[in-house]
Amino acid sequence: MRIAKDDQVAGYPAIKIRNYLRPITDIYIGAMGSVENVEDELGISNSDARALVKQLLAEGYIEIAHMNGLFKLTAKGKRFSLATARKPIKKKTADNLLSDFIKRVEHANSQGTFAYTIEKVIVFGSYLDDEVNRINDLDIAVDLVHKGNSVEDRLRIDQERIISAIKNKRIFSSSLEQLTWPYIEVVRHLKNGSRSISLHTTDDRIFAMPQTRSRTIYVRT
Structure with a gap:
């Protein structure tokens, strides 16, 4: 999905709304949004934030996920959050990206230092359309499985990865990122x-x- 720089959503620049929604769909955080969060991130008043959330609900970009008003993205919102304003890439470029991606998958699995193994890689979307010469993004789905066989194992492995990152001078932006x-x-x-x-x-x-x-x-053997 592509958006133009002058497109609008709910009365706001589409790119600005997309940038706000994008972290909510992050595959490793799975965060949810709130009126207060909208207010802080977009720098608007509480009343304007409430009006925006109401409009995004009405247009089907988000849905209420919790009694305290937290919301999550709908399928429509997910597609929009992944929209790009960049120029499409050539199929040949996508071929190279995919080839390099698989090499990184194999390296990650053989290296054995990550907390997760990549069990499967699936490509989907416009990349599979033979009649298309350019695509907006290369859509890839991965099946990531934690190496720990128990809660205790997972906690231990996670803590080892966090400690390793700290030793390598990694500075976490929040406690959630560290976790x-x-x-x-x-x-x-x-x-x-x-x-x-x-x-x-x-x-x-x-x-x-x-x-x-x-x-x-790709399927791990």
Whole structure:
């Protein structure tokens, strides 16, 4: 999905709303939004934030997820949060991105230092359309499985990864980032800073939609 710089959503610049919604869909944080959060992040008054949330609810971008007013993205909101204002990339470029991605998957699994293994990689979306010469993003879904066999094992492995990051001078932006770092680091390794890769999990609602074409390109052996 592409958006233009002058597009608007609920009376606000579309890119500004997309940038706010994007972290809510993050595969390693799974955060939820709130009126107060909208107010702080967009720098608007409480009344304006409430009006914006109401409009986003009415237009189907978000849905209430908790009694205290927290909201999460709908499938429509998820698609919008992943929209890009960048120019499309060539299929050949996407081919190279995918090839390099699989190399990083194999490296991560063979290295054995991450808290998660990548069990499966699935490509989906417009990349699979042979008649399309350019695509907005390379959509990839991954099945990440924690190496710990018990709660105690998972906590121990996670703590080891966090301690390792701290020793390597990693500065966490929040306690939430530190807590989820074992997941974050493998995701960042896989994306390798590419803004043209849209990374999802295999249980993502967009990926699971019946009309979504997909192809499994890697299974860990």
